Amino acid sequence: xxxxxxxxxxxxxxxxxxxxxxxxxxxxxxxxxxxxxxxxxxxxxxxxxxxxxxxxxxxxxxxxxxxxxxxxxxxxxxxxxxxxxxxxxxxxxxxxxxxxxxxxxxxxxxxxxxxxxxxxxxxxxxxxxxxxxxxxxxxxxxxxxxxxxxxxxxxxxxxxxxxxxxxxxxxxxxxxxxxxxxxxxxxxxxxxxxxxxxxxxxxxxxxxxxxxxxxxxxxxxxxxxxxxxxxxxxxxxxxxxxxxxxxxxxxxxxxxxxxxxxx
Numbered sequence: 001x002x003x004x005x006x007x008x009x010x011x012x013x014x015x016x017x018x019x020x021x022x023x024x025x026x027x028x029x030x031x032x033x034x035x036x037x038x039x040x041x042x043x044x045x046x047x048x049x050x051x052x053x054x055x056x057x058x059x060x061x062x063x064x065x066x067x068x069x070x071x072x073x074x075x076x077x078x079x080x081x082x083x084x085x086x087x088x089x090x091x092x093x094x095x096x097x098x099x100x101x102x103x104x105x106x107x108x109x110x111x112x113x114x115x116x117x118x119x120x121x122x123x124x125x126x127x128x129x130x131x132x133x134x135x136x137x138x139x140x141x142x143x144x145x146x147x148x149x150x151x152x153x154x155x156x157x158x159x160x161x162x163x164x165x166x167x168x169x170x171x172x173x174x175x176x177x178x179x180x181x182x183x184x185x186x187x188x189x190x191x192x193x194x195x196x197x198x199x200x201x202x203x204x205x206x207x208x209x210x211x212x213x214x215x216x217x218x219x220x221x222x223x224x225x226x227x228x229x230x231x232x233x234x235x236x237x238x239x240x241x242x243x244x245x246x247x248x249x250x251x252x253x254x255x256x257x258x259x260x261x262x263x
Contacts, residue, residue, distance in 0.1 A: 012080075013078050016074045016119055017078065017119060019074060027067075048135045048136070050134075054124070054127065055067055056124065056171060056175075071120055072203065076116070076200065078183065079115035079116035080112055080182060080187055080199060081200065088196065102256055105191065109184050112180075112187045116182055120172070140161050174241070180249075181246075185248040186200070186203055189202045
């Protein structure tokens with residue numbers, strides 16, 4: 001059901017994956033450049049590995065920062081615009097003649113969550129496997145290639161060195177959970193407001209507002225800040241990290257109780 005062309009063939013979903021592909025290619029080409037430009041000889045070969053240069057961890061360029069900022073919007077594009085797209089082209093009315101109110105919205109949320117989560121999973125997975133081809137497969141070591149920022153500031157930084165694979169898997173699942181919650185909540189915004197621009201930018205507006213408050217208070221409140229292994233605004237607690245996606249999904253489920261016929 002989630003693989004139906006009514007979902008993956010939308011221009012928003014295709015655009016999201018194409019933009020994500022640009023981030024991926026840019027990061028891999030940048031890592032290839034270290035070999036060509038002699039960066040490895042300057043910094044030391046042990047600093048470069050698929051783990052130390054993985055997109056969420058890499059601190060050698062500004063591209064990972066740009067990815068952290070763009071990832072929420074890409075997840076919204078990948079799965080958060082299904083209701084808006086179907087509403088505008090009249091497809092929602094056709095579906096409602098074949099499905100009940102609850103079935104239609106439930107399936108929309110399931111598809112949104114799947115594609116919103118799939119985008120970061122695909123990007124981070126392909127990025128790691130691409131780096132395996134570029135860099136030597138050297139596990140992180142606090143002695144040989146210590147990333148000071150991760151060790152002292154990073155969320156769960158100790159696990160990055162002691163249980164690297166478990167840490168990376170947990171991080172991918174966390175980002176996927178956030179991506180799913182963003183996409184589901186964006187569909188909820190359209191169900192409530194019937195406005196495509198609200199569905200597209202509503203969540204980002206909320207995050208920018210919280211980010212402004214975070215900058216002034218130096219307390220990490222914005223969900224967008226939690227997608228950075230090395231936080232730039234304070235150190236978020238595990239309760240806040242888990243709270244946001246749960247809250248967004250829980251609020252979205254209210255749409256299942258609003259008996260309004262889709263536009």
